[in-house]
Amino acid sequence: MRTSMSRWTAREAEFLAVTLRLLQQHGYDGLTVEAVAADAKSSKATIYRRWPSKAELVLAAFVEGTRAREAPPHSGSLRSDLLQIGDWFCDQSGQHASTVRAALTEVSRNPALGAALEDAFVHRPKLLVADALVDAADRGDVDSRVIVDEVCDLLPGYLLFRYLFSRRPPTAETVRALVDDVLLRGLTRSPPSL
Amino acid sequence: MRTSMSRWTAREAEFLAVTLRLLQQHGYDGLTVEAVAADAKSSKATIYRRWPSKAELVLAAFVEGTRAREAPPHSGSLRSDLLQIGDWFCDQSGQHASTVRAALTEVSRNPALGAALEDAFVHRPKLLVADALVDAADRGDVDSRVIVDEVCDLLPGYLLFRYLFSRRPPTAETVRALVDDVLLRGLTRSPPSL
Structure with a gap:
């Protein structure tokens, strides 16, 4: 039985899912906010408005990805x-x-x-x-x-x-x-x- | 009781020790053969003659570092x-x-x-x-x-x-x-x- 709700909108959750996928493919150092934006058909600015740094974006993606309790x-x-x-x-x-x-x-x-x-x-x-x-x-x-x-x-x-x-x-x-x-x-x- | 001998010369073992230290400090992606050469007061060419790629250098350093059995x-x-x-x-x-x-x-x-x-x-x-x-x-x-x-x-x-x-x-x-x-x-x- 899984519990707990996401704090993100569907679009935000999409950014985080892309981040997690690119993180798995390229590792932390190889991941860029630019690549996340391109993959999610968005702009870097849109992502930076929500998560001011790559470290914060990755952290949010990780927490969201392992959220199911x-x-x-x-x-x-x-x-x-x-x-x-x-x-x-x-x-x-x-x-x-x-x-x-x-x-x-x-x-x-x-x-x-x-x-x-x-x-x-x-x-x-x-x-x-x-x-x-x-x-x-x-x-x-x-x-x-x-x-x-x-x-x-x-x-x-x-x-x-x-x-x-x-x-x-x-x-x-x-x-x-x-x-x-x-x-x-x-x-x-x-x-x-x- | 520890066993097994190193296959490297003292100078080679020094390159490998520097590699291991820089690997710990900067991670795999942040490690460069240039930095290893500079730290060991050598040239990139000298290192590449022994280990043709960064992957081979890191592998050798890791094997040497954990050699003690x-x-x-x-x-x-x-x-x-x-x-x-x-x-x-x-x-x-x-x-x-x-x-x-x-x-x-x-x-x-x-x-x-x-x-x-x-x-x-x-x-x-x-x-x-x-x-x-x-x-x-x-x-x-x-x-x-x-x-x-x-x-x-x-x-x-x-x-x-x-x-x-x-x-x-x-x-x-x-x-x-x-x-x-x-x-x-x-x-x-x-x-x-x-």
């Missing part, structure tokens, strides 16, 4: 919740992998873009996992002490890593292995001493 | 092996985080750079983890069926994610939590049904 599944089963969150995040990251690559170089010069990236690819998925774990703890399925940072962003972190670094994009089977072979096994037991 | 710890304890591998990989990724960011944009245009990135940040750490798990399986501490892809590159994948995406660079405590709260718990038990 996923509601917590609340399925009543931790396994099912985690699989749903993993599948959603797999789609989300796959769709934006090249934008993320293009944006990462710019993060050190553009902290607002870094924050937007962190929000979309760290905070939001992490909150969904935390929510599923709180549900499971309420049901008595897991100990609430397992709800630590590392556990909550492991699923999005690993999936994003697979998209960005390896030539093995993650699949539904990757999500299943991560949930069944790592997360569920670990979350529901007391720690061993090896 | 870690030998498998073989400590006799899975926990201690994983902590050592995690700490090493934390250092390695922290040192190269900005290079990795700069290189990621270029991966789609330069597959050899993508392969070098994958080798340094996926394959090598993954082999170390797999090695530690095979040792543990030989000792009877874990079931050999747990040695799947997702488990072997979870540690490097998550740590790299923390460096690249969040403003919380991983620490020794992150490694410990990942090893104790996720990996060890999960690897040594049979899966629950939730």
Whole structure:
């Protein structure tokens, strides 16, 4: 289930969609406001009136592109919740992998873009996992002490890593292995001493 | 313990070190062979004689920069092996985080750079983890069926994610939590049904 509304008009959203596409094709440095204007059959001045710099335009495009928020599944089963969150995040990251690559170089010069990236690819998925774990703890399925940072962003972190670094994009089977072979096994037991 | 020798002379290694530093500062698109030559007090021709293009120069610099290989710890304890591998990989990724960011944009245009990135940040750490798990399986501490892809590159994948995406660079405590709260718990038990 997706929530949240766009703050932009249809024409503005079109500029942002063009920006995102050109960003994926040419990277941050290769993107020009001129090319966005030409592609959207507009003028540079029209775009600059809304977004005074390329950095602001790219930030707005990125925030708009990753705007769709996923509601917590609340399925009543931790396994099912985690699989749903993993599948959603797999789609989300796959769709934006090249934008993320293009944006990462710019993060050190553009902290607002870094924050937007962190929000979309760290905070939001992490909150969904935390929510599923709180549900499971309420049901008595897991100990609430397992709800630590590392556990909550492991699923999005690993999936994003697979998209960005390896030539093995993650699949539904990757999500299943991560949930069944790592997360569920670990979350529901007391720690061993090896 | 570090292994492997450089294939470059001291002077060549100096060009590559300058390239890596300028890559971190200016990103791939902002890097010029001219700037490398000026910084190393050399001529563009000298550099082009060794590396015929900027892409080849950057690839060589990246491979040289991440050349140090870690030998498998073989400590006799899975926990201690994983902590050592995690700490090493934390250092390695922290040192190269900005290079990795700069290189990621270029991966789609330069597959050899993508392969070098994958080798340094996926394959090598993954082999170390797999090695530690095979040792543990030989000792009877874990079931050999747990040695799947997702488990072997979870540690490097998550740590790299923390460096690249969040403003919380991983620490020794992150490694410990990942090893104790996720990996060890999960690897040594049979899966629950939730």
